[in-house]
Amino acid sequence: MKPLSLYKRLLKEYGPQHWWPAETQYEIIVGAILTQNTAWKNVEKAVKNLKERDLLSPEAVSSARVATLESCIRPAGFFRQKAERLKHVTSHFLGYPSLDAFFGRPTSLVREELLSWNGIGPETADSILLYAGGHAVFVVDAYTRRLCERLGWPHGSYEEVQSFFERGLPRDAALFNEFHALIVEHAKRYCRKNPLCPCFIACARST
DNA sequence: AACCAGGAGAGAG
DNA sequence: CTCTCTCATGGT
Structure with a gap:
């Protein structure tokens, strides 16, 4: 076999x-963080809450209060950590002109950068690379x-x-x-x- | 009522 | 380097 x-x-x-069940690249990234050690069903509720508050863009998450993010993503568990991770990861992405610019580099380079960000381990990095960036990992x-x-x-x-x-x-x-x-x-x-x-x-x- | 869910990070040894 | 603990909600 x-x-x-x-x-x-x-x-x-x-x-x-x-896959991935999401409408945008950024929603995939958010989902990848929210689903860490959490049932996808609970992630769907959190994403729905974010969507209802129009919090599914990097700019919106960046300017939102942490407490607001926390209340939205509470159903996904570890909500304090994950709100902090969303903020942190989003701020890094906003350092690039676009997501395509971020992903449009050699796979190993993008992977190492993702892994250097707090809150992104091997599985989350590879999920983002594959499902949001289209990299073959x-x-x-x-x-x-x-x-x-x-x-x-x-x-x-x-x-x-x-x-x-x-x-x-x-x-x-x-x-x-x-x-x-x-x-x-x-x-x-x-x-x-x-x-x-x-x-x-x-x-x-x-x- | 314990156990698990599309993990990661910090600390100990 | 490899364990172990913590983070937290919701379903079985």
Whole structure:
């Protein structure tokens, strides 16, 4: 069983996921921070609150009071940290002429810069790179690790898992986009309550 | 009523 | 470097 085979199996099982569920680049960035260790359902409520107050642009978030941001994103949990992180990250983005200018540089350079910002770790950086910036990086999350363990694949450090997938797949942002979304969809349906999902069994058997 | 959710950072050893 | 703790709300 190899990464590409798993991808094909998941795509056939669930179909295209159309990620990231957001209307703008900046909304993706906001969502990536809000979803840290938080159920997406709660993020949707927070984003809805921000949208109702017209707080989904860098300028609006930058000029909004922290207390206002906090009250909007409370449903997403860790609201004090996340309000601070939104402010901090947004201020960095505002140092560039545009988001396209920010992302329009070599992947490794943009990634290192994102990682240097407080509140952005490996997964959030890669989510932003892939889903907001269109860079071909493979996003590793808790679901990905759990799947790797069950398949007997490398499941150590973030970089180890990431390079395993990136070495076993064509360097294609659209594929990485779909693959990560499929892993999340798969995990939501089966991997917590229902560990013996049909897809996993099929994947494990077909080696 | 514990446990988990599309993590990250700070501190200890 | 690798643990461990904290941050916090909402659903099962």
